[in-house]
Amino acid sequence: MPPRILIIGQGLAGTALAWRLWQRGVPFLIVDRDEPLTSSKVAAGLITPITGMRLTVSWRYEMFYREALRFYRDCGKRMKQRFFFPRGYVRLLKNEPEIAKWHKRRRDPDMQPFLHRQTPELNAEVIHQPENGFQQRHAAWLDTTAYLEASRRFFESLDSYTTADVKPEDVRDDANGIEWNSQRFSYVIWAQGWSAEKHPLFHWVPFQSALGTILTVEADLQGEKRILNRGCWLLPRHDGTLRAGSTYEWKFDDPNTPSANQVQTLEATLRSLLKVPAEITATQTAVRPIIKNRQALMGTHPTHPRVAFLNGLGSKGSLRSPWLARHLIEHLLDGAAIDTEMDLQHNSI
Numbered sequence: 033m034p035p036r037i038l039i040i041g042q043g044l045a046g047t048a049l050a051w052r053l054w055q056r057g058v059p060f061l062i063v064d065r066d067e068p069l070t071s072s073k074v075a076a077g078l079i080t081p082i083t084g085m086r087l088t089v090s091w092r093y094e095m096f097y098r099e100a101l102r103f104y105r106d107c108g109k110r111m112k113q114r115f116f117f118p119r120g121y122v123r124l125l126k127n128e129p130e131i132a133k134w135h136k137r138r139r140d141p142d143m144q145p146f147l148h149r150q151t152p153e154l155n156a157e158v159i160h161q162p163e164n165g166f167q168q169r170h171a172a173w174l175d176t177t178a179y180l181e182a183s184r185r186f187f188e189s190l191d192s193y194t195t196a197d198v199k200p201e202d203v204r205d206d207a208n209g210i211e212w213n214s215q216r217f218s219y220v221i222w223a224q225g226w227s228a229e230k231h232p233l234f235h236w237v238p239f240q241s242a243l244g245t246i247l248t249v250e251a252d253l254q255g256e257k258r259i260l261n262r263g264c265w266l267l268p269r270h271d272g273t274l275r276a277g278s279t280y281e282w283k284f285d286d287p288n289t290p291s292a293n294q295v296q297t298l299e300a301t302l303r304s305l306l307k308v309p310a311e312i313t314a315t316q317t318a319v320r321p322i323i324k325n326r327q328a329l330m331g332t333h334p335t336h337p338r339v340a341f342l343n344g345l346g347s348k349g350s351l352r353s354p355w356l357a358r359h360l361i362e363h364l365l366d367g368a369a370i371d372t373e374m375d376l377q378h379n380s381i
């Protein structure tokens with residue numbers, strides 16, 4: 033039987049998988065339950081080389097970035113729409129200890145490809161304390177909403193997309209394949225984000241997902257187009273709107289309701305960055321799928337070889353999903369080995 037693949041979930045993970053199959057001419061069906069707010073729909077889509085409090089280069093950045101750049105440009109060409117926007121990224125240092133840390137870090141050889149030579153100049157009428165910053169190269173942002181919507185329309189035009197809430201017990205597997213909704217497939221790939229915590233075949237994966245909130249902001253940045261960050265990031269989008277974020281809440285009751293104090297803290301941080309008046313016009317909240325001590329996991333289930341998994345993209349789904357999706361498909365279709373650090377089976381208990 034020629035391969036045909038069932039993908040559950042049309043977030044950043046499932047969408048990249050579907051594109052990889054389309055590129056290889058392999059038939060697929062992608063199923064999504066079409067929730068209004070998901071991690072991928074809420075995400076700002078930032079792609080940033082030097083991140084975090086520790087000011088280090090993000091894990092295997094160059095490899096992921098090169099692949100993401102080509103992938104989103106190719107998808108954009110295919111759909112005659114632009115989703116991927118390379119941007120300058122200015123990180124402003126918060127205090128003396130952070131400045132001291134940066135003075136040491138900036139000499140690291142692995143930093144050099146990502147550092148802009150000149151000190152960034154920022155408008156002191158727009159930004160509070162615009163000094164003590166550095167500008168990063170090879171940063172970008174992905175318009176996730178536009179990318180997901182256009183991809184869905186494209187998959188629909190191929191009759192390869194359907195809306196349904198897939199119950200794990202309705203997906204039957206044996207040594208020869210998968211059956212769902214009276215249709216046969218060679219494999220099923222569960223790419224369902226944080227909901228996989230409740231999947232009976234994957235309950236042992238150590239998820240540690242985090243609720244995140246971003247703000248939609250109105251402010252006049254007087255032409256500033258770069259992404260800015262001091263305590264929180266601020267993204268000027270191509271359509272003139274601004275986003276700011278984001279929070280991390282490790283305990284939550286509802287996947288779309290943030291705690292008030294987290295939102296207040298984010299708003300206060302934003303106001304300490306911006307000198308110009310800013311109005312918060314909306315907040316959006318969803319759950320990032322994070323797997324404890326892992327950058328992501330993929331592969332087939334240890335005892336169900338037709339059942340595959342791609343998850344745990346954390347806050348790097350835009351950057352990493354194109355590379356991860358290609359590797360999982362090469363594993364399933366060509367038998368290529370999965371990097372042990374990201375192999376579900378090497379991390380099973």
Ligand SMILES: Cc1cc2nc3c(=O)[nH]c(=O)nc-3n(C[C@H](O)[C@H](O)[C@H](O)COP(=O)(O)OP(=O)(O)OC[C@H]3O[C@@H](n4cnc5c(N)ncnc54)[C@H](O)[C@@H]3O)c2cc1C
Nearest residue numbers: 041043044045065071072075077078198224225244349350
């Ligand atoms: C506030 C916030 C800010 C973020 N900012 C960034 C950022 O700047 N840059 C970045 O790269 N990443 C960011 N992220 C994280 C990024 O969005 C995630 O890495 C990514 O969304 C994970 O994608 P996913 O496809 O694995 O999961 P999801 O986006 O959760 O997609 C899973 C999909 O599967 C569907 N589904 C689940 N179960 C079923 C089922 N049983 N049947 C049918 N459908 C099902 C869901 O409805 C959903 O559509 C952010 C996330 C948040 C919350």
